[in-house]
Amino acid sequence: MSLGTVAALRRYPVKSLRGEDLERMDVDMRGPVGDRLWALVDAEGKLASGKPTTRFRKVAGLLEHSSRLDGDVPVIEPARGEPVRGDDPDVGTAVESIAGPGWRLAREDRTPHHDASPILLVTSATLARLAEVVGSEVESQRLRPSILVDVSDPPGFVEDAWVGRDLDIGAVRLHVTERCERCVMVNHAQPGGLSHRPEVLKEIGRSNDVCAGVYADVVVPGTLELGATVETV
Incomplete structure (x- = not known):
């Protein structure tokens, strides 16, 4: 039906x-291939989110920023500044501008991001x-x-x-x-x-x-x- x-x-x-x-x-x-395959992760391994839980750390303003794929590489499009590829040496600076010092872009490991x-x-x-x-x-x-x-x-x-x-x-x-x-x-x-x-x-x-x-x-x-x-x- x-x-x-x-x-x-x-x-x-x-x-x-x-x-x-x-x-x-x-x-x-x-x-979906590439969906939520990456996340912003802090020094304790918590994922950036709009809500705080034992697994997530709340970060304000995340939805001001966007992401897309270029082939199999994530591209972060900050609200202010130029898009940055996940394999660019400057990606760490872009991530910290979004989430704060000590945050990094990390690919999914054993624990699913979904x-x-x-x-x-x-x-x-x-x-x-x-x-x-x-x-x-x-x-x-x-x-x-x-x-x-x-x-x-x-x-x-x-x-x-x-x-x-x-x-x-x-x-x-x-x-x-x-x-x-x-x-x-x-x-x-x-x-x-x-x-x-x-x-x-x-x-x-x-x-x-x-x-x-x-x-x-x-x-x-x-x-x-x-x-x-x-x-x-």
């Missing part, structure tokens, strides 16, 4: 920074429902999906019903594992006119137990493309 079509594909090469929009996205068993499963799906119906409860548009960039799915369903958190099911998107098969519990990063300002909006997380909490979107694991790798049909198996 067709659920919808792929409306956007996004990859985030450096964890907790903004990412890049793609027309095609290769997926292996780890997830918060939960490697792929996050969000539907247009969820965005429409959030617009209703918040009172104005909630941009998809706030929810940081890997895959934005355009559906014909009325406003609602329709992807919640996908948990436990397999999805085929072209040659790629995903298994939906759980709902995505949200944190304060959905509130944060971003370039492009996204202002700080504390009501976003508050209304996600009131409307859907602080969840918006669903996580998925990769069952069969392949290439995702814009416009591809999303089907239940």
Whole structure:
């Protein structure tokens, strides 16, 4: 059964920074190739994030900065200054300008950088429902999906019903594992006119137990493309 079509594909090469929009996205068993493969890491091994946990250290303003891939090399685009490649000797200076002294860019080692499963799906119906409860548009960039799915369903958190099911998107098969519990990063300002909006997380909490979107694991790798049909198996 067709659920919808792929409306956007996004990859985030450096964890907790903004990412890049793609027309095609290769997926292996780890997830989107190059996605969150790098992170900003402090001297204690904690990862830079918008929230503090035992694993993460909160760093303000991370979403002011962006990342993309050039081949298999991450490129950091600071809010101020020129883009810097991950193999550039000056990358350490760029990282410290973002996170502070003692921070470095590190490639994923034994511990995965993903918060939960490697792929996050969000539907247009969820965005429409959030617009209703918040009172104005909630941009998809706030929810940081890997895959934005355009559906014909009325406003609602329709992807919640996908948990436990397999999805085929072209040659790629995903298994939906759980709902995505949200944190304060959905509130944060971003370039492009996204202002700080504390009501976003508050209304996600009131409307859907602080969840918006669903996580998925990769069952069969392949290439995702814009416009591809999303089907239940």
